[in-house]
Structure formats: C-alpha cells, structure tokens
Amino acid sequence: MDKVRADKWLWFARFFRTRSLSSKYISENSVRVNGTKTKKPSAIVKPGDIITLTVGNTTKVVKILSCGVRRGSALDASLLYSLQYSSFLTENKNYDRVGARPTKKNRRILDKIKSSLE
Numbered sequence: 001m002d003k004v005r006a007d008k009w010l011w012f013a014r015f016f017r018t019r020s021l022s023s024k025y026i027s028e029n030s031v032r033v034n035g036t037k038t039k040k041p042s043a044i045v046k047p048g049d050i051i052t053l054t055v056g057n058t059t060k061v062v063k064i065l066s067c068g069v070r071r072g073s074a075l076d077a078s079l080l081y082s083l084q085y086s087s088f089l090t091e092n093k094n095y096d097r098v099g100a101r102p103t104k105k106n107r108r109i110l111d112k113i114k115s116s117l118e
Helices: 006-012 019-027 074-078 104-117
Strands: 031-033 050-055 058-064 081-088
Touching: 006 019, 006 031, 006 050
Parallel strands: none
Antiparallel strands: 031 050, 050 058, 058 081
C-alpha cells in the first residue's frame, strides 16, 4: 500500500489514541501535509510527505517512511516515520517568580508596604 488516508496514518503511527481523535485534530487545522493546511481527514499521504502536527504545546515535524497496513505495536509505529523536529512550547505562566521564597522577615516588610499602599 503506497497511499493512505491522513487520519488512518496518524492513528497507525500512534500519534493519536483513536482514529476519530486524529480526524478531529485534522479538521481543526492542527495538521499540515507538505506545508499546506489539511482540513479533510480523507487527505491522502504517501511515503516522502512531511507532516507537521501541533497537539497541545508540542509541535512535531515527521517524514513518512512507510504507510503501514494496520495499527501495530509502538516499535512497528516508529518504523513508519522519522522525526525531523520536535518542540515543547512553554507558556511563561510560572516564570515570573525569581529566587527562593521570601523569609518571614521579608514577608512582614512586604505586608507593611502593601498595607500602606491601600
């Protein structure tokens, strides 16, 4: 088999737990095939295609090596693609805190300053 549906391939390669979940992500424009946004889960992919998928905070770029015929083990799935790029995008929610926790003395000083501002 040299061509397969995009949702099926993502499920074969174990990027998603279910095929319907892979279809959902493709429909939400979270998957690109050869740099173009793919809106249809029925898009055809073949060996040599580059798939870019964004799931949560992670972006992965993979090159399809083989299409596969069924969903197999994790070892079988790793033979279907080669990982070109992977990044974990972090949001700066918890990075505004610098240094250790303030001591009791420093907390009292901060409380005095805050109460004087109110």
